[in-house]
Amino acid sequence: MLAGRKQSIAPLSVEAQGATVETLLSSSEYREFAEEDFDPTQYATRVIQAPTDSPYHGLDITTSLAKLSFGIDHLNKHIQEQVSTHYEDLLQQVSGLSDIEGILASVKQGVHSLNTSLHRVRDKVLTPYQDMQDRTLQLERIQTTAEILRRLIRFMYLLRRLDVQLPGGERELPKAALTVCELIEIAQDPELDGIDIVDAEKPGVMQAKQKITTDGEELLHRGMAMQNQTDIAAGLQVFFNLNQLAAETKTVCDGMLHAITQEMQMALDPVAVNREIKESSPPRRNVGSPAAIVQAVTPVKLWTRVEHLMDVIYDNANKVYQMYRVLKRKKDSATHKLFADEVAEGLESDLLDYFWRGLSTSFERELRLGTKSSQGLLHEFQTGYPRLLRLVHNVFTRLSVANGADFSSDGQIPDSILVLQSLSPLETSYLSRSLSRLLEPINAAFPDRIGLAIRMPPSRDDVDKVIRTLGSELEAAKFDPHLLQAVARNASKAIKMYWTKCEQYCNVDANLQQIVTAGTATHGQLLVIESINCLWYMQDGVYKVLTEFSGSGLDDTFNEILKGISRALQGMVEPLFSQITREFESSILKIHKEDLASRFASPTRGQSESSTSQYVGEFASKVRWVHRELLSKLQCGDESREWIRSLGRRIVEYFLRHASLVRPADEGVGRLLASDMTHLEFVLSQWFAALGMKLDRDLGDSYKALRAFRHMPFLDIPQVTALRTSQNVPPSIIIHHLLARAHPHMPFPTLLYAWSEAQYSDWLDARSEDEALQILARCLDAYAAEIRQKGGVPRPEYNAAVQMLKEIAAEK
Structure with a gap:
């Protein structure tokens, strides 16, 4: 009922009061007093001190008090107005207080009843709880006591077991260690402190531990000394049991x-x-004995x-x-x-x-x-x-x-x-000394000869010293792969220095290397020959040394060494043989200056005069001079023969190229060429025989082509084209011969492109056989265009050449 009355009255009163409060708070005079953290003492202090930002600044205390009194009177007046305005509502509030007091009385009676019931329940629960708490505490104490007793019993049992195990010797030693470890663990329990039986036995347990530790150490050391793994295992088990x-x-x-x-x-x-x-040394009788002892x-x-x-x-x-x-x-x-x-x-x-x-x-x-x-x-x-x-x-x-x-x-x-x-610092020092030892004979083989007019290449003895030093250093390190690898790298550096010095010795003035067939070879040429011999001898000696260490994991390093020497050797050989080749080619090129057709047709020339051309005689004299002064001094084993073999093939192929360009290729000129080729073959055969070589075996297809070309002017055209497969004659040589047979009707590349024979030959050296056939096909196409323009019939040489080119294209 009271709640219902409050719900009907409160909204009006609260609404009216809220409007009044808001009106008062909107005034600046009461705003400060309405703040939640308002402190009268601080307010009084500010009024008394009156700072510059205070509204009381410049006023005395009396004025401030009067202002406060005015405010209080204003509030009282406002309260009286509110009471007089809402007195009916206030009376209704007072009349409802009697109903509230009745309700409060009933609530108090209910609370008293509830407290009484609570006391009764507490009395019923508290007594059993306290009893259970006491019994639980007793049980915990009994359990703790029982645990202590159990540990004491275990302690006494372990003591008796230890008394049995200690005299058991080494067999029982691990078990005794386990027992002692458990005894120490029990004795260290804080709950057992102060128990006489435990305190009395602690020294004995520690003595037993010391004895077990000593015996375990002896057992372990004896097992390691005797390599008895059983004793070692027993000793380790003892210390494992002791933690x-x-x-x-x-x-x-x-x-x-x-x-x-x-x-x-x-x-x-x-x-x-x-x-x-x-x-340890005996007393010296001779005071002057050397300290070297x-x-x-x-x-x-x-x-x-x-x-x-x-x-x-x-x-x-x-x-x-x-x-x-x-x-x-x-x-x-x-x-x-x-x-x-x-x-x-x-x-x-x-x-x-x-x-x-x-x-x-x-x-x-x-x-x-x-x-x-x-x-x-x-x-x-x-x-x-x-x-x-x-x-x-x-x-x-x-x-x-x-x-x-x-x-x-x-x-x-x-x-x-x-x-x-x-040991790495010692290894570094040793490798440095090893490199010095490897470089020492090399430096001795190439002394500093500044100021000397004549330079001398190293001798065979110098090379042998280098090889012996190399073998000695590798032999000393072969037991260790890592050290052997390091020494091999030093050997690579030393040998690289050797061939570098050899190359420097060969870098003489180019004018001194010019081949002049009159007199003897120049010092520069002989220096190159001796340098090549020494480098090859070094290569052969290094190969023999490195062969002994094959399969030691250094094959890559050794191969690099040998490849480096081979490149250096080839770099020295190629200029020499290129110069020799140019000399021979210069003589062969003079074939185009020979008027073979006039020689054959002239009745004033005898058989002996017309049998051999002048260029062949010049070539023969150069071959004999080169062999005598240069090539016979090469002492490079099979490699010398391979170089000469390549030179011989080049001579034959170069001769065939220019012989096939000789025009006209009739039977008369063919006889003169055959005579020249016979003499050329004789010269080459004598040269190769002096070196223990044979033309048919060492020149292979080139020699067969030379023999076949000798008969080519006397063969029919189908027989000529058949030589490509039967005698391995190059197709370009056969087409050259066919063009020479048809001279002057079919144009040569020299005529088509306004080249000399030497220029055309250089072009062929820089191109492949396929490109040579392509330029010859252009010559045939030019001839075919001219024939079509004139309305004539192509020569059989043209038909044979075109047919051969078609066959070559079909084979590809």
């Missing part, structure tokens, strides 16, 4: 590294080496110490490998985790990696200190680096045989890479 596997493994490994380091210090200590020499003994003593050091490294490394093999096989029976993985977690790396890293670090440090303090030690290790490297390889080879270690692709055990890296 000390990683720590003990690290201790054993560090002990081995310390022993090796001490041995390194002894082996690489120059003072100790000299002291040992003095102690001591210097000879020092390397022996040094290498003896190094060999002993390698034996120590092998012994300790073999022990580590034995232990590692056992760790890789054994695993935790509960978690099936390998012992090796647990050790790796404790060492933060693999056991073998930890050992070899520590050894390589110590080896590098001791080598650096030893060589820094003694120049003699440094010199001995630099010059004898292969021996040191061989000793290191021997260690890992023995380890691989004993433990089955795997080799990498370059023939090295992966573990050896760390140790070999510590």
Whole structure:
């Protein structure tokens, strides 16, 4: 009821009051008092202090108080107006308060009833809860006590078991270690602190642990020394049961590294080496004995110490490998985790990696200190680096045989890479000295002859020294693929320097290389010949040396060396043979200056005068001179014959080309050409016979074409075209002959393009056989066009040439 009355009255009152409040708040005089954070004290302070931004600035306190009093009176007046205006609503509000009091009384009675019920429920629940809480606490205490008692019983049981296991010897040692580990774990429980039985037994348990640890160490060391994996496994199991596997493994490994380091210090200590020499050397009777004896003994003593050091490294490394093999096989029976993985977690790396890293670090440090303090030690290790490297390889080879270690692709055990890296400074020095040794005989073979008028090429003895040095350096490094590769690179540099110097020796004035068939060969020509011989001898010697090292992974390097020598040799040979070829070609070109037709038709010439042309005699004299002065001095084995074979083929092919251009190609001129070819063949045969060669065997198809061309002027046209397949005569030669037969009716390329025979020949050298046939086809087309224009009949030579070109095109 009250709620209904409030709902009917409140909206009007609230609406009217809200409008009044808004009207008051809109006034600047009351806005500050309506703020939520209004503080009277701060307001009074501002009024008293009256800052410049305050409305009371410049007023005294009395005026401010009067202003406040006026505001209060204004508010009171406004309140009275509101009361007088809404008195009916206020009376209705007062009349509804009696109904609200009745409702409140009933609510209070209900709340009292609810509290009474709550007290009754709490009394029923609280007592059982407190009882259960007490019983639960008692149960927890009973369980805790029972657990402590159980641990005490277990502790006593383990003590009795330990008393039985300790006298059991090495067989019971792992079990005793497991028992002691559990006893220590129980004794360290904070809940058992202060229990007399536990405190009394703690010293005995620790003594048992110490004894088990000592016996386990002895068992482990004895197993590694005797290579007994059963003892090693038992020792490792002891420390695994003691939760000390990683720590003990690290201790054993560090002990081995310390022993090796001490041995390194002894082996690489120059003072100790000299002291040992003095102690072992007999007293000198002769005061003037040479000091070289001591210097000879020092390397022996040094290498003896190094060999002993390698034996120590092998012994300790073999022990580590034995232990590692056992760790890789054994695993935790509960978690099936390998012992090796647990050790790796404790060492933060693999056991073998930890050992070899520590050894390589110590080896590098001791080598650096030893060589820094003694120049003699440094010199001995630099010059004898292969021996040191061989000793290191021997260690890992023995380890691989004993433990089955795997080799990498370059023939090295992966573990050896760390140790070999510590030798890198010595390797660098050795390779530098090795390169110097390789370059020394080369520099001696090419002395600096500035100021001398005559330069001399290296002799065979100089080349032999280079080859012997090369073989010696490769032989010293062949046991190690990496070192052999490095030495091979040095050899490549040295040999490249050799052929570079040879090329420089051949760079003489071009005028000195001109071939003049009168007199003897010039010094420049002989220098080129000797340089070629020496470079070929070097190539042959290097090939024999490198053949001994084939299959060692250096085939690519060796092939590059041989290819480089071959390119250099070819670069020296080609200019010489090009000059010789030009001389021979200049004589053959004079065939076009011979008036063969006039010679054959002239009745005043005798048979002897007309049998041989002048150019053939000139060619023969040049061949004899070149053979005597130049080619007979080439001593390059089969390659000399190959060069001469290529020269002979070029001469024959060049002669056939220009002989086929001789016009007219009738029987009379053919007889003269046949005579010239017979003499040419005789000259070439004598030349080749002097070199142990034969024309038919060494010139092949070129010689057959020469023999066939001799009879070509006397054959019918079908027989001539058949020579292309029967005697391998080039088609361009046959078409030249057909054009020469039809002279002057069918044009030659020289006439069609206004070329000389030499220019046409140069054009043919720069083009292929197909391009030569194309230009000859243009000549035939020009002839055919002229015949069609005149309305004549083509000559049979034209028909034969066109038919042959068609056959060649069909074959392609």
